[in-house]
Amino acid sequence: MKVQAYLSFNGNCLEALNYYANLFNAEIKNRQTYEDKKIDVPESFRQKLQHAELKGKNVHFMAYDAAPDTPINHGNQIHMSVEVGNKEEAKILFENLSSGGQVHHNFREREWGYFGRCTDNFGINWMVNSNN
Numbered sequence: 843m844k845v846q847a848y849l850s851f852n853g854n855c856l857e858a859l860n861y862y863a864n865l866f867n868a869e870i871k872n873r874q875t876y877e878d879k880k881i882d883v884p885e886s887f888r889q890k891l892q893h894a895e896l897k898g899k900n901v902h903f904m905a906y907d908a909a910p911d912t913p914i915n916h917g918n919q920i921h922m923s924v925e926v927g928n929k930e931e932a933k934i935l936f937e938n939l940s941s942g943g944q945v946h947h948n949f950r951e952r953e954w955g956y957f958g959r960c961t962d963n964f965g966i967n968w969m970v971n972s973n974n
Contacts, residue, residue: 847922849905849966850914855891858964859905865938868898876909883909921959921967929956932972936960939968 851858859870874893876883881892890907903922908914926932933956936949942963949958955973962968 847903847920849903850908850912851891851905851964852914853887853890853907854964855894855905855907858966859891859894859896861964862896863898865935866896866898866901868896868901871895871897876907881909882911916965921969923969923971926970926972928974929972932956932958932970936968936970939970 849855849858856870862868863870872893872895873891875889876892877888879892883890887907887910891905893904893906895902895904901924924932924935926935933949936958939962940958940960944961945958946961947957947959949956949970955971957969957971959967959969
């Protein structure tokens with residue numbers, strides 16, 4: 843069994859995936875637009891991503907631009923959790939993810955290690971952990 847996240851965006855999926863690809867040293871794979879799909883979307887939406895995956899060492903999630911008739915409500919139901927090998931790398935990642943977003947729990951030492959929680963500038967919730 844494999845469980846992975848599938849993120850929904852309001853037309854800025856490619857921008858977000860490029861941002862995450864840079865942060866996590868990953869690549870965008872299996873990129874598909876609405877262009878040739880038999881889906882009822884406006885012509886202006888045809889170049890948006892109907893499916894894509896971000897893959898790298900220890901990172902793999904899927905994402906898409908939700909069709910205009912699928913409203914996206916930002917909420918706190920889903921958090922992406924990242925386990926980083928050392929405190930310094932985790933702190934840098936947390937600072938990058940929270941830049942332009944909102945910090946909910948400052949990155950600091952906790953009972954189990956180092957932890958921070960934020961929402962990035964794309965509305966995605968993140969938990970960054972390190973045991974070292």
